[in-house]
Amino acid sequence: MQMKTFRAATSTAAFEKIKAELGDDAVILSNKTISENGSKCCEIVAAIDSAPAAPKRQSKESIVEDALENTVGWQREWSQIKGQIMALMKPQIDLNALSPKQKIAMEYLEREDADETVMTRIFCDLREDKNKSVLPVLESLVNVKAFKAQNWSGTFHAFAGPGGAGKTSSLVRLALKEKKRNPKARICLATADGGRGKGRIVLKHYAELSGLAFREIITRDDFLLLQKEADQFDMILIDLPGLPGKATLEEWSALYGLSTCEDLSIHLVLNPYYSTKQFERFIEKYKSEQLASVIWTKLDEACTFGAILNMAFVSGLPVSALSYGSGLKNSIAPATTEMIWRLLFMRKLPGGDIQP
Ligand SMILES: Nc1nc2c(ncn2[C@@H]2O[C@H](COP(=O)(O)OP(=O)(O)O)[C@@H](O)[C@H]2O)c(=O)[nH]1
Numbered sequence: 093m094q095m096k097t098f099r100a101a102t103s104t105a106a107f108e109k110i111k112a113e114l115g116d117d118a119v120i121l122s123n124k125t126i127s128e129n130g131s132k133c134c135e136i137v138a139a140i141d142s143a144p145a146a147p148k149r150q151s152k153e154s155i156v157e158d159a160l161e162n163t164v165g166w167q168r169e170w171s172q173i174k175g176q177i178m179a180l181m182k183p184q185i186d187l188n189a190l191s192p193k194q195k196i197a198m199e200y201l202e203r204e205d206a207d208e209t210v211m212t213r214i215f216c217d218l219r220e221d222k223n224k225s226v227l228p229v230l231e232s233l234v235n236v237k238a239f240k241a242q243n244w245s246g247t248f249h250a251f252a253g254p255g256g257a258g259k260t261s262s263l264v265r266l267a268l269k270e271k272k273r274n275p276k277a278r279i280c281l282a283t284a285d286g287g288r289g290k291g292r293i294v295l296k297h298y299a300e301l302s303g304l305a306f307r308e309i310i311t312r313d314d315f316l317l318l319q320k321e322a323d324q325f326d327m328i329l330i331d332l333p334g335l336p337g338k339a340t341l342e343e344w345s346a347l348y349g350l351s352t353c354e355d356l357s358i359h360l361v362l363n364p365y366y367s368t369k370q371f372e373r374f375i376e377k378y379k380s381e382q383l384a385s386v387i388w389t390k391l392d393e394a395c396t397f398g399a400i401l402n403m404a405f406v407s408g409l410p411v412s413a414l415s416y417g418s419g420l421k422n423s424i425a426p427a428t429t430e431m432i433w434r435l436l437f438m439r440k441l442p443g444g445d446i447q448p
């Protein structure tokens with residue numbers, strides 16, 4: 093048996109090292125948080141029965157073949173079925189079957205990048221009644237649950253999403269907003285993002301500045317500890333890392349013990365200007381039973397807002413906050429339905445500015 097100790101800033105990084113060096117068959121013997129040169133890190137002892145197989149050399153052709161073979165079958169099938177349903181539906185979507193007002197609304201939403209599934213759903217609803225306005229239809233499509241302590245019963249809130257989406261800054265700004273609204277609120281900021289990354293420093297800085305508690309989650313032990321002290325806090329906000337490669341939120345949550353925490357809501361932080369394919373990927377990557385809302389960021393940089401409708405329809409998740417600037421002040425708002433309609437139909441940001 094070959095045994096080796098691995099150290100890295102987080103469990104995820106340590107597991108990556110183990111996978112690269114010992115392969116998928118490695119057995120974990122221990123996994124703990126230790127102190128190294130004054131900062132915390134993760135130490136894992138892993139073992140493997142025999143020497144790991146040398147990575148096989150691949151020709152260009154075999155890489156292409158592997159890639160084609162590995163395309164997840166059902167994903168491809170589903171997107172084909174969806175494409176065919178849409179192709180069948182499209183000729184049925186005759187905008188002239190609607191009232192002139194309804195037609196204008198549909199054309200507007202199409203320009204705003206509302207996708208085919210959303211357009212089909214709205215069309216079917218409007219076609220039933222020529223006097224029906226588009227707003228009640230949209231209201232049945234997009235739910236809102238503002239990010240305010242009184243709206244959410246659980247203590248733990250984790251912020252997930254792609255790197256650079258605005259997780260750390262949304263978390264800090266929402267925590268400061270909550271503290272301002274209720275100075276007695278006992279709020280804890282916790283980082284599970286990379287141990288030594290910039291996000292950690294930002295979080296620590298604002299926690300110290302604003303009298304908030306600060307914790308680091310390097311391994312699942314740290315999260316267990318935080319759960320044990322949870323009754324000291326009214327709200328615990330956790331900054332999750334952007335997950336690299338094929339890593340999924342479900343895997344990550346299981347690894348760190350978040351998936352068994354019943355008191356946890358995960359908020360997905362997204363920008364409206366990712367491509368349709370990218371959104372499809374994120375929906376797969378970040379799917380989780382604990383996903384509870386979407387926080388839309390960088391609205392000030394977007395030129396269409398149809399993604400908010402598309403995501404609401406496909407995920408059924410409410411929108412909890414809207415971020416519209418990089419500054420600390422007046423740049424994030426707990427969401428309201430009015431804000432979303434103003435954004436969609438008037439290009440008015442929650443702060444009042446009009447988008448070009
Ligand atoms: N323009 C604009 N910039 C934002 C917004 N939210 C975050 N940012 C900026 O986007 C960058 C990445 O944000 P960060 O919170 O570090 O992203 P993370 O990697 O998801 O934690 C930072 O420079 C933020 O200041 C927003 O709503 N509008």
Ligand SMILES: [Mg+2]
Nearest residue numbers: 259260285291
């Ligand atoms: Mg961050």
